[in-house]
Amino acid sequence: MNQHSTHVNRAPHIYERWLVAKLMRTAGSPPIRFQLWNSDVIEPYGQPARFTVHLADPKALYALVTNPNLAFGDLYSAGRLDIEGDLPELMDALYRAIHQARQQWPRWLEALWRNHAPRSAGLSEARENIHHHYDLGNDFYRLWLDQAEMQYTCAYYERPDLSLEQAQLAKLEHVCRKLRLKPGMTVVEAGCGWGGLARYMARNYGVHVHAYNISREQVTYARKQARKHGLDSLIDYIEDDYRNIEGQYDAFVSIGMLEHVGKENYLALSELIKRSLKPNGMALIHSIGRNRPMLMNAWIEKRIFPGAYPPSIGEIMAICEHSDFSVLDVENLRLHYDLTLSAWMERFDAEEEAISKMYDAHFTRAWRMYLAGSIAAFRAGSLQLFQVVFTHGNNNRLPATRQDLYSFPAAPKNV
Amino acid sequence: MNQHSTHVNRAPHIYERWLVAKLMRTAGSPPIRFQLWNSDVIEPYGQPARFTVHLADPKALYALVTNPNLAFGDLYSAGRLDIEGDLPELMDALYRAIHQARQQWPRWLEALWRNHAPRSAGLSEARENIHHHYDLGNDFYRLWLDQAEMQYTCAYYERPDLSLEQAQLAKLEHVCRKLRLKPGMTVVEAGCGWGGLARYMARNYGVHVHAYNISREQVTYARKQARKHGLDSLIDYIEDDYRNIEGQYDAFVSIGMLEHVGKENYLALSELIKRSLKPNGMALIHSIGRNRPMLMNAWIEKRIFPGAYPPSIGEIMAICEHSDFSVLDVENLRLHYDLTLSAWMERFDAEEEAISKMYDAHFTRAWRMYLAGSIAAFRAGSLQLFQVVFTHGNNNRLPATRQDLYSFPAAPKNV
Numbered sequence: 165m166n167q168h169s170t171h172v173n174r175a176p177h178i179y180e181r182w183l184v185a186k187l188m189r190t191a192g193s194p195p196i197r198f199q200l201w202n203s204d205v206i207e208p209y210g211q212p213a214r215f216t217v218h219l220a221d222p223k224a225l226y227a228l229v230t231n232p233n234l235a236f237g238d239l240y241s242a243g244r245l246d247i248e249g250d251l252p253e254l255m256d257a258l259y260r261a262i263h264q265a266r267q268q269w270p271r272w273l274e275a276l277w278r279n280h281a282p283r284s285a286g287l288s289e290a291r292e293n294i295h296h297h298y299d300l301g302n303d304f305y306r307l308w309l310d311q312a313e314m315q316y317t318c319a320y321y322e323r324p325d326l327s328l329e330q331a332q333l334a335k336l337e338h339v340c341r342k343l344r345l346k347p348g349m350t351v352v353e354a355g356c357g358w359g360g361l362a363r364y365m366a367r368n369y370g371v372h373v374h375a376y377n378i379s380r381e382q383v384t385y386a387r388k389q390a391r392k393h394g395l396d397s398l399i400d401y402i403e404d405d406y407r408n409i410e411g412q413y414d415a416f417v418s419i420g421m422l423e424h425v426g427k428e429n430y431l432a433l434s435e436l437i438k439r440s441l442k443p444n445g446m447a448l449i450h451s452i453g454r455n456r457p458m459l460m461n462a463w464i465e466k467r468i469f470p471g472a473y474p475p476s477i478g479e480i481m482a483i484c485e486h487s488d489f490s491v492l493d494v495e496n497l498r499l500h501y502d503l504t505l506s507a508w509m510e511r512f513d514a515e516e517e518a519i520s521k522m523y524d525a526h527f528t529r530a531w532r533m534y535l536a537g538s539i540a541a542f543r544a545g546s547l548q549l550f551q552v553v554f555t556h557g558n559n560n561r562l563p564a565t566r567q568d569l570y571s572f573p574a575a576p577k578n579v
Numbered sequence: 580m581n582q583h584s585t586h587v588n589r590a591p592h593i594y595e596r597w598l599v600a601k602l603m604r605t606a607g608s609p610p611i612r613f614q615l616w617n618s619d620v621i622e623p624y625g626q627p628a629r630f631t632v633h634l635a636d637p638k639a640l641y642a643l644v645t646n647p648n649l650a651f652g653d654l655y656s657a658g659r660l661d662i663e664g665d666l667p668e669l670m671d672a673l674y675r676a677i678h679q680a681r682q683q684w685p686r687w688l689e690a691l692w693r694n695h696a697p698r699s700a701g702l703s704e705a706r707e708n709i710h711h712h713y714d715l716g717n718d719f720y721r722l723w724l725d726q727a728e729m730q731y732t733c734a735y736y737e738r739p740d741l742s743l744e745q746a747q748l749a750k751l752e753h754v755c756r757k758l759r760l761k762p763g764m765t766v767v768e769a770g771c772g773w774g775g776l777a778r779y780m781a782r783n784y785g786v787h788v789h790a791y792n793i794s795r796e797q798v799t800y801a802r803k804q805a806r807k808h809g810l811d812s813l814i815d816y817i818e819d820d821y822r823n824i825e826g827q828y829d830a831f832v833s834i835g836m837l838e839h840v841g842k843e844n845y846l847a848l849s850e851l852i853k854r855s856l857k858p859n860g861m862a863l864i865h866s867i868g869r870n871r872p873m874l875m876n877a878w879i880e881k882r883i884f885p886g887a888y889p890p891s892i893g894e895i896m897a898i899c900e901h902s903d904f905s906v907l908d909v910e911n912l913r914l915h916y917d918l919t920l921s922a923w924m925e926r927f928d929a930e931e932e933a934i935s936k937m938y939d940a941h942f943t944r945a946w947r948m949y950l951a952g953s954i955a956a957f958r959a960g961s962l963q964l965f966q967v968v969f970t971h972g973n974n975n976r977l978p979a980t981r982q983d984l985y986s987f988p989a990a991p992k993n994v
Contacts, residue, residue, distance in 0.1 A: 455905050485871035491870075
C-alpha cells in the first residue's frame with residue numbers, strides 16, 4: 165500500500181459492504197474480491213475471485229460508488245486503491261463484465277457512467293492538449309518506447325515473436341508499402357512524433373518528406389536525429405499545426421494524430437488532404453478507433469489525453485465521403501496494440517523507480533493505470549486500430565492487389 | 580442504324596441544333612459529335628470528337644433533352660440513338676464530363692437529373708425484383724459468363740493476363756481465404772447465384788454450406804451441379820429469402836446480394852448475421868458500392884436492376900455498428916470489375932446474334948448499354964467494389980496479419 169494511504173481501521177458499516185456488493189453487481193459481477201480498510205473481505209458473486217482490490221479508506225469507497233469511471237483510476241494513482249494480480253488482466257475482466265452488464269442498465273445509470281465529451285481542438289487548445297501529453301520529456305518516453313525510432317503508436321507484429329524494435333520498424337515498412345512509395349516522391353506527414361517515420365521513408369525509400377508537429381520537444385529531437393543520420397536534406401520537420409500544411413504531395417500520411425483532431429475538424433481535414441494530394445497521390449490514416457461511435461473513457465480523457473476521441477470507421481468515412489475519396493484498404497490491427505502496449509508496460513515497470521524519481525509515485529501509478537487500461541481496452545475490443553488507405557475518386561493508377569505488401573517480411577532480421 | 584429507326588429527313592430547326600449544343604455544354608462538353616437525322620453534324624465544344632452519336636429522329640432529341648439520364652439508354656435500346664466508337668469508352672468519357680460538370684449545376688438541374696429512389700425490397704417485391712433479372716434463363720447467362728462456375732459478380736484479377744475463368748476461381752479462392760475456412764466448418768451463404776461459391780468451398784475446403792437464393796432457376800441449376808460433382812452431401816441449396824436463414828455457422832458470406840437488400844433492411848440484416856454467426860465466426864460481404872451515398876443510375880434501376888442500391892462504406896458500417904461487429908478488413912476491387920465486365924461484354928458481343936434470337940434486338944441493345952455503362956462507371960470511379968470482413972466485437976481468435984491471403988497464387992494454373 166502506498167504512502168498516501170490514510171490507514172483507517174474502523175469496521176465498515178453494513179451499508180458500506182452493501183454498496184460494494186451493489187457496485188460489483190452493477191458492473192456485471194467481475195471476478196474481483198474487495199478487501200476493505202480493516203481487512204474485511206467481500207467476495208465476488210457467482211464465481212471465484214481472480215483479483216483482489218484493496219480500498220484504503222471509506223472515502224475511497226464513496227468516491228468509487230459516486231463516479232466509478234473516474235475514481236478507479238484516480239484512487240489507484242493516489243495509492244488509495246491497490247490491486248493484487250495482473251493489472252491489465254484485471255482491467256480486461258472488468259471491461260468485459262461492464263460491457264455485458266451495461267446492455268441491461270437503466271437509462272439513468274448509463275447517463276451517470278457516461279464518458280466525457282472531448283474538449284475542443286482549436287489551434288490553441290490543440291497546442292495545449294498535445295503539450296500536456298507529448299512534451300512530458302523525451303527522456304521519459306525514451307525509457308520505455310522502442311530504441312529504434314521512438315514510435316508512440318501501434319507496432320506491426322507480423323510474427324508474434326518480434327522484438328518491440330522489430331515490430332515498430334515493421335509498422336513503418338508496412339505503412340510505406342501501403343503508400344506504394346518510390347524514390348523521388350514527396351510525402352507530407354501530419355503529426356510526426358519524434359520523426360521516425362519520416363527518417364524511415366527518407367532512408368529506405370529515398371522520398372522527400374515534409375513532417376508537421378506542434379510538439380516543440382519532439383521536433384527538436386527529430387531534427388537532431390535527421391542531421392545525425394545525414395537525412396536532413398530529404399526531410400523538413402516543420403513545427404506547425406497540420407492545418408497549415410502547404411503544397412501538393414504524392415502521399416499524405418498521418419499516424420496516431422486523428423485521435424486528437426476532433427470530429428468537428430474532420431471536414432476541414434478532408435479538404436486539406438484533397439488539396440494536398442497530387443492527382444495520383446495516396447493517403448493513409450492510422451488511428452485508434454471504435455466499433456461504433458462512443459465517447460472516450462472519462463479518466464483517460466481527463467487525466468491522460470485531453471481532447472482525445474477514437475472514431476468509428478463510419479465516422480472516419482465522413483473524411484473520405486466529403487471529398488469523394490475512394491477507400492482502397494482498411495486494416496484493423498487491434499491485437500497488435502495489445503502486444504505493443506504490453507511491451508511498453510514491461511519496460512515501464514522495469515523503469516518504475518527512475519520514472520518515479522523524474523516525476524513522483526502518483527504520476528507513475530497513473531501511467532501504469534493508463535497502460536494497463538489501454539491493454540485491456542484493446543483486448544476486450546472496446547478499442548480498435550485502423551489503417552485506412554484512400555485516394556482521389558478519379559485516380560485509376562491503383563495497385564492491382566495487395567500482394568506487394570506481403571512479398572517479403574516487413575521486419576528487419578536483427579535490431 | 581437499327582430497324583426501328585423512323586428515317587426522318589427534314590432539316591433540323593435552328594433551336595434543335597441549339598438544344599443539342601446546350602445539352603452537351605450542360606453535360607460538361609464530352610468529346611462527342613452529334614449527327615442528326617438528316618446527317619447535319621454538331622461538333623463538340625473545345626475539343627475534337629472521339630465519338631459520334633446518331634439521332635434518328637426529332638422526337639429522340641426531345642426525349643434526350645427532357646430526361647437524358649433515362650432516354651439515353653432507352654433510345655439506344657430502341658435503335659433510335661446509335662454510336663460510332665467504343666461504347667464503354669464513350670460512356671466513360673460521358674460519365675467523367677458529367678461528374679465534373681454537375682459540381683457547377685444549379686439545384687433545379689440536379690433535381691431534374693436526380694436518380695430514382697430504389698423500389699422497396701419487402702419479401703414479395705424482392706422476389707419480383709430478383710425474378711426480373713436473374714430468371715432471364717440459365718441459357719442466356721451461360722453464353723457470356725465464365726465456363727468455370729457461372730459467376731455473375733466481380734472477378735479477382737490477381738494478374739491482368741488471367742482468363743475470365745481463372746479470375747473467377749481466384750475470386751472464390753480469395754473469399755475462402757479471407758474467411759479462414761477449415762475442413763468441417765459450417766458456412767451460410769446469403770444469395771448464392773448458381774451456387775458456384777458453395778461448390779468451391781465444399782470441394783476445396785471440405786466445409787458444409789447452407790446456400791440461400793430466391794431465384795428458382797438458379798437453385799435448380801445449383802442442385803444439379805452439386806449432384807453431378809458429388810458435393811450434394813456437403814451443400815444444402817435452400818430456395819428461400821436470406822431473411823429466413825436459421826442456425827449458427829462458422830462463416831457468413833454474401834457475394835453481390837447487398838446491392839439488392841435495400842437500406843431499410845440493413846439493421847435487420849445486421850441482427851440476422853449477429854445471430855447466425857458463432858462466437859468466433861467470420862463474415863464477408865462483397866458488394867458494389869459508392870464513394871459517398873448516391874442513388875442508383877435511373878436507367879439501370881428502371882430497366883435492368885429494379886430495387887438496386889450500391890451503398891457507401893459509411894452506409895455498410897450501419898450493419899457493422901448496429902451489432903458491435905469489429906471490421907477486420909475492407910478491400911476495394913473497383914478496377915477488377917472493369918476487367919470482369921469487359922470480358923463479359925466481349926463474349927456477349929460475340930453471341931449477339933444468338934441472344935437476339937432468344938429475345939430480340941431491343942433486349943440485346945439494352946444489355947449492351949448496361950454492360951458498357953457499368954464498365955464506364957467502374958472506370959470513372961462512380962461505382963466501387965467492396966469486400967468487407969468482420970466478426971463479433973469480442974472475438975479475439977483473429978488472423979494476426981493478411982499474409983496468409985497471399986502465400987500462393989489464388990488462381991489455378993489452367994482453366
